[in-house]
Amino acid sequence: MVRLHQPERLQAVHRKLDQALTSMLSLLLLRLHFRSDTPVRQPIGGDVWRSAFGLHLRRRTCLTGAAACDGCRAHARCAFTSIIQTHAGRDGALLEAKTDAPKPYILSPQPISGADSTRVELDLTLFGSAIAQAPVVLASLVAAAAAGLGSGRTVLRFGRVERIDSYGRAGAWAPDAPTSVMPDEGYAPPPVPRAANIVLLSPLRLRIGGRDLHPGALTFPVFLKAILRRHSMLTECFGDAVDALPAAAVRELVRAAQGIAMTEARLRWRDQWRWSSRQHRRMPTGGILGSFSLQGDLAPVWPWLWQGQWLHAGKGAVMGLGRFRVEARREPVTWLVSRHPGAHEFAQRIGQAFDRCVEHLDTSLVCAGDTVIGNLPVNLAAEVCRSGARYLHLSAPMDVAQRGRELSADELQRLQAQIEEFRIEPRKSPSR
Incomplete structure (x- = not known):
C-alpha cells in the first residue's frame, strides 16, 4: 500500500489513503454498438448524446409529469434526478460547491472507422450508486439514437451492448449479470513501472484562475490534482467509501508529484465548440491533446494515476472530455x-x-x-x-x-x- 513521507505526522492520512484504495469507487463500462443507414463522417459529439439522453431519460422515468423537477415530491426516489440533477453530498477535500457536483456517468463517443463509417460506437461509464440504473440508462440512449441525433437528425439502429474490462477486452453483458460491476482486479494497478507515458485521448480542459490552462502551462502536479479532484467528487457523491480523499492526503500526493519529471511532452491545443440551446450560443470545449512521459518515484501516485483512466479529468468529463490512457513504460518494441x-x-x-x-x-x-x-x-x-x-x-x-x-x-x-x-x-x- 502507498506510504508517503513523514509517517509519524501523517499516520491518519495514511489510514485514510489505505481505506480509499481498498474501497475504490465501483464502475461499469459498457460499449453500445449502433448502425446508420448513411455514412457518418464525424463522431456524434458527447454533448449531443448528453442532451438527447437527458430528454429521453426524463420521459421514461418521471413519476409525476410535472413541468419542472424543483420541489417535486418524488425527488428522492427519481432515477432522473439521481443521474441528471445531482447535488453535493458531504464536504469532500475538493468538493467546493453544489454546482461542482459531478454526474455519475460518462458518454464517450468512439472514433469513426474509415473502413466502415456506418458503424457508431458509444462508451457508457456508470459510477457507484448509478450502476443500478443501467437498464433504464441504456433504454434511454437507445431511444435517443432511434429518434435522431444532432442537427442532421442522424438515426442510429441499436445492435448490441458489450461490457469492457480495464484491459479493453469486450464481453457479454446482461442487466442481471453478477459480474456487471468491474471486478477488483480491473482496478488493481500493475506493478509500479520505472516510467510511464500519458496519452490524452480527448481534450483535457483545465481552468486555473478563471482561465483555460494551455499546453505550455501543464505540469504533472496540476494534472494529478485534477485526477484527485475528480476521484474525490465522485466518491463523495456516489461512492461506498465512508469519506472522500482528505485534504491532507491530497496535499501530500501533489507534493510527491512535484518530484516526478514530466518529459517528452508533445502537447497541443485543439479548439472545438458545442452549441448550448439553454444559453443560445456556442460554448468552448477545446483542450489539450497529446502525450507526455513521467520519470521518477511513481509509487505514491501510481494507484490514483492508473485508476484515473476510467474517471477522466477536468471539465466536460460527462461528455467524454479529459479521457486519457496510462502506459507503463517498457523496453522499446x-x-x-x-x-x-x-x-x-x-x-x-x-x-x-x-x-x-x-x-x-x-x-x-x-x-x-x-x-x-x-x-x-x-x-x-x-x-x-x-x-x-x-x-x-x-x-x-x-x-x-x-x-x-x-x-x-x-x-x-x-x-x-x-x-x-x-x-x-x-x-x-x-x-x-
Whole structure:
C-alpha cells in the first residue's frame, strides 16, 4: 500500500489513503454498438448524446409529469434526478460547491472507422450508486439514437451492448449479470513501472484562475490534482467509501508529484465548440491533446494515476472530455505489420530485426520509442508518429495483377521491396 513521507505526522492520512484504495469507487463500462443507414463522417459529439439522453431519460422515468423537477415530491426516489440533477453530498477535500457536483456517468463517443463509417460506437461509464440504473440508462440512449441525433437528425439502429474490462477486452453483458460491476482486479494497478507515458485521448480542459490552462502551462502536479479532484467528487457523491480523499492526503500526493519529471511532452491545443440551446450560443470545449512521459518515484501516485483512466479529468468529463490512457513504460518494441506471409522471412533476409509480427496494428499498443515497419495508410502512420514511435515504410512496386495478392519472401525480394523511414507531422497553416 502507498506510504508517503513523514509517517509519524501523517499516520491518519495514511489510514485514510489505505481505506480509499481498498474501497475504490465501483464502475461499469459498457460499449453500445449502433448502425446508420448513411455514412457518418464525424463522431456524434458527447454533448449531443448528453442532451438527447437527458430528454429521453426524463420521459421514461418521471413519476409525476410535472413541468419542472424543483420541489417535486418524488425527488428522492427519481432515477432522473439521481443521474441528471445531482447535488453535493458531504464536504469532500475538493468538493467546493453544489454546482461542482459531478454526474455519475460518462458518454464517450468512439472514433469513426474509415473502413466502415456506418458503424457508431458509444462508451457508457456508470459510477457507484448509478450502476443500478443501467437498464433504464441504456433504454434511454437507445431511444435517443432511434429518434435522431444532432442537427442532421442522424438515426442510429441499436445492435448490441458489450461490457469492457480495464484491459479493453469486450464481453457479454446482461442487466442481471453478477459480474456487471468491474471486478477488483480491473482496478488493481500493475506493478509500479520505472516510467510511464500519458496519452490524452480527448481534450483535457483545465481552468486555473478563471482561465483555460494551455499546453505550455501543464505540469504533472496540476494534472494529478485534477485526477484527485475528480476521484474525490465522485466518491463523495456516489461512492461506498465512508469519506472522500482528505485534504491532507491530497496535499501530500501533489507534493510527491512535484518530484516526478514530466518529459517528452508533445502537447497541443485543439479548439472545438458545442452549441448550448439553454444559453443560445456556442460554448468552448477545446483542450489539450497529446502525450507526455513521467520519470521518477511513481509509487505514491501510481494507484490514483492508473485508476484515473476510467474517471477522466477536468471539465466536460460527462461528455467524454479529459479521457486519457496510462502506459507503463517498457523496453522499446519493433513491430512488423504486413498481410504478406513472406514479410517475416523477407525482413530476416535483409537483416531487419523485429519483436512482433502482426497483420493489423492496434496503434493504442504503440509507445514512444517503438519502431513500426509496414505499409500503413497515412492516418495510421500519422498515429504512430504522434505516439513518439519511428515509422519505417515497407513498399514494393506492383503491377495490377500483383495487387491484392499475398506475396512470399521470394516475390518481395524480386520486386525489390524497400524499407524507408517516414516522418509524418501536422502541417501548419500559413499565417495571414
